Amino acid sequence: MPNRIVLVLFTVIIAGVKYHIWTEGCQMNAADSLRVAAALEKLGYSASLRAEESDVVVLNTCVVRQSAEDKAIGRLTSLKALKMKNPNLVLNLMGCLVGIRGAAEMKERYPYVDVFSQPSDPHPLIDFLSGLTRQQVLDRERQIEDILDADFAYTLPDSRKGRMVSALLPVVFGCSHACAYCVIPLRRGQEISRPPQEVLADARSLAAQGVKEITLLGQIIDRYGLDLPGTPSLSSLLRDLNRIDSLERIRFLTSHPNWMSEELLDAVDELPKVMPHFELPIQAGDDAVLRNMRRGYSVEQFLRIVEKIRARFSTVSIATDLIVGFPGESEAQFEHSVEALKALRPDMTHVARYSPRPGTLSARTMADDVPDEEKMRRFRVIEDLQERITSEINQAYLGTKVPVLFEEKNKGRWRGRTSTNKLVFAESAQDLRGQVRDAAITWTGPWSMIAVV
Numbered sequence: 001m002p003n004r005i006v007l008v009l010f011t012v013i014i015a016g017v018k019y020h021i022w023t024e025g026c027q028m029n030a031a032d033s034l035r036v037a038a039a040l041e042k043l044g045y046s047a048s049l050r051a052e053e054s055d056v057v058v059l060n061t062c063v064v065r066q067s068a069e070d071k072a073i074g075r076l077t078s079l080k081a082l083k084m085k086n087p088n089l090v091l092n093l094m095g096c097l098v099g100i101r102g103a104a105e106m107k108e109r110y111p112y113v114d115v116f117s118q119p120s121d122p123h124p125l126i127d128f129l130s131g132l133t134r135q136q137v138l139d140r141e142r143q144i145e146d147i148l149d150a151d152f153a154y155t156l157p158d159s160r161k162g163r164m165v166s167a168l169l170p171v172v173f174g175c176s177h178a179c180a181y182c183v184i185p186l187r188r189g190q191e192i193s194r195p196p197q198e199v200l201a202d203a204r205s206l207a208a209q210g211v212k213e214i215t216l217l218g219q220i221i222d223r224y225g226l227d228l229p230g231t232p233s234l235s236s237l238l239r240d241l242n243r244i245d246s247l248e249r250i251r252f253l254t255s256h257p258n259w260m261s262e263e264l265l266d267a268v269d270e271l272p273k274v275m276p277h278f279e280l281p282i283q284a285g286d287d288a289v290l291r292n293m294r295r296g297y298s299v300e301q302f303l304r305i306v307e308k309i310r311a312r313f314s315t316v317s318i319a320t321d322l323i324v325g326f327p328g329e330s331e332a333q334f335e336h337s338v339e340a341l342k343a344l345r346p347d348m349t350h351v352a353r354y355s356p357r358p359g360t361l362s363a364r365t366m367a368d369d370v371p372d373e374e375k376m377r378r379f380r381v382i383e384d385l386q387e388r389i390t391s392e393i394n395q396a397y398l399g400t401k402v403p404v405l406f407e408e409k410n411k412g413r414w415r416g417r418t419s420t421n422k423l424v425f426a427e428s429a430q431d432l433r434g435q436v437r438d439a440a441i442t443w444t445g446p447w448s449m450i451a452v453v
């Protein structure tokens with residue numbers, strides 16, 4: 001018993017200061033939060049699940065839809081009471097709610113927030129916690145870079161090393177495409193690719209920390225490198241990553257049909273570590289709506305690319321995104337989206353109800369004229385259709401054996417993914433973390449499968 005008391009005291013002492021990170025939105029935000037966590041742990045903070053018991057609280061926000069923005073503002077408002085009770089609490093507002101031009105406005109509206117950080121930029125928080133102004137930091141760049149490893153290095157927090165099997169790795173920041181509805185170019189700025197040597201260094205470092213699968217992130221990932229000297233391509237990056245010994249799997253998202261090249265399909269086909277899974281948003285199944293969205297392709301062109309992918313790969317999964325209720329979308333145009341999905345038969349559709357985002361072309365120039373109830377009805381039609389399609393696709397796995405990379409055990413069951421990104425659960429007393437095992441599929445549903453290993 002005395003030993004237990006010593007252990008508890010020791011834990012309390014070394015736990016010291018704590019941080020809590022609340023993350024909303026896309027995988028890019030998830031990767032950024034992990035990077036902030038790694039930097040905070042280098043400063044001696046340890047993770048906490050509760051904002052109430054933390055010394056630093058980071059809100060990493062998303063504004064891609066009105067509902068996400070409302071959620072972030074609700075969370076921010078609720079933290080005010082906590083800050084009033086504990087003035088030493090450091091509040092950091094990060095991500096798209098701050099965006100490229102929004103820090104000053106945010107400061108006026110939320111004066112109780114200590115630090116505002118643009119998306120993918122943990123420097124302001126680290127500077128603040130180090131008690132330094134940005135100017136002073138310039139003289140001490142080395143020290144800060146030691147904390148962040150390098151300007152854009154993505155590494156794991158100490159608490160996750162050896163435990164995290166699958167990691168997200170941003171390779172393209174921002175977007176220069178300017179789809180009519182999308183706020184990302186306004187909030188995250190123009191497209192910037194990271195040099196391949198930086199990405200490779202991060203990937204090697206993640207692999208050395210026990211990561212088995214990396215997912216490369218970019219708003220238009222297949223445009224990777226077009227803005228860099230020598231224009232390295234995504235396929236050449238994949239070929240280099242494929243040579244990292246201890247990595248088992250590589251994925252990438254999100255693709256845009258206009259840049260889905262033969263060269264990229266060759267790389268996915270030829271490289272054993274690159275998984276046959278494509279995230280390819282269609283956004284609408286009607287040409288006039290696609291033109292209004294400024295997407296840059298027709299339904300026919302999109303379906304032809306998907307046909308090409310399916311003809312090339314015997315095993316492949318395709319996920320897509322679709323917006324319902326875009327300004328002016330008539331019932332007939334919505335039906336075209338339904339028909340397009342029936343032809344496409346994607347493994348997954350991320351469906352969203354249109355909401356106007358300030359500053360975007362559609363918010364400035366198009367009336368949000370599809371009533372909310374009608375958007376919800378269309379949303380449900382797509383959800384039901386997708387559930388039927390996914391159930392049918394997944395049934396084909398029943399009785400087959402497929403390689404699954406297992407990630408973690410939860411409530412007695414191991415959770416992993418097939419090469420096609422299907423979620424698989426399996427009971428096993430063995431330690432399957434980070435292992436690829438042939439799994440015999442014994443049950444399938446629309447969103448997951450059960451297997452025996």
Ligand code: SF4
Binds near residue numbers: 185220
């Ligand atoms: S491609 Fe379009 S939807 Fe995607 S991030 Fe860029 S502007 Fe937004």
